Amino acid sequence: MTDYAEAAWLWAAKGTGAVAGSAISLAYILPKGRREAAIRFAVGIACGLVFGGAAGLKIVTELGIAGAIGAGETMLLGSAAASLCAWWALGFVMRMLERGGKRRTE
Secondary structure, three states: OHHHHHHHHHHHHHHHHHHHHHHHHHHHOOOOOHHHHHHHHHHHHHHHHHHHHHHHHHHHHHHOOOOOOOHHHHHHHHHHHHHHHHHHHHHHHHHHHHHHHHHOOO
């Protein structure tokens, strides 16, 4: 029974990290509109949930703090980082596509 409780806490940490990463990323550079904000937020949450565990393990291993923090903190850290990085990548791609379309009007 405790395995289920631990898994639930890890999912909660992963979800919290994904939402926090998406929210922080939206505050850095405000989106142009509601549609762009919703897309970035949704992609950030999805990437945080999917890649949060692997990103957290990589980060704590690279920093050498794997033994100092728990599994929940690792999930929270990884999900927030993955969510934040996804937003930057999506924002960059969207802006490049937008600029590319305007330059090709010759």
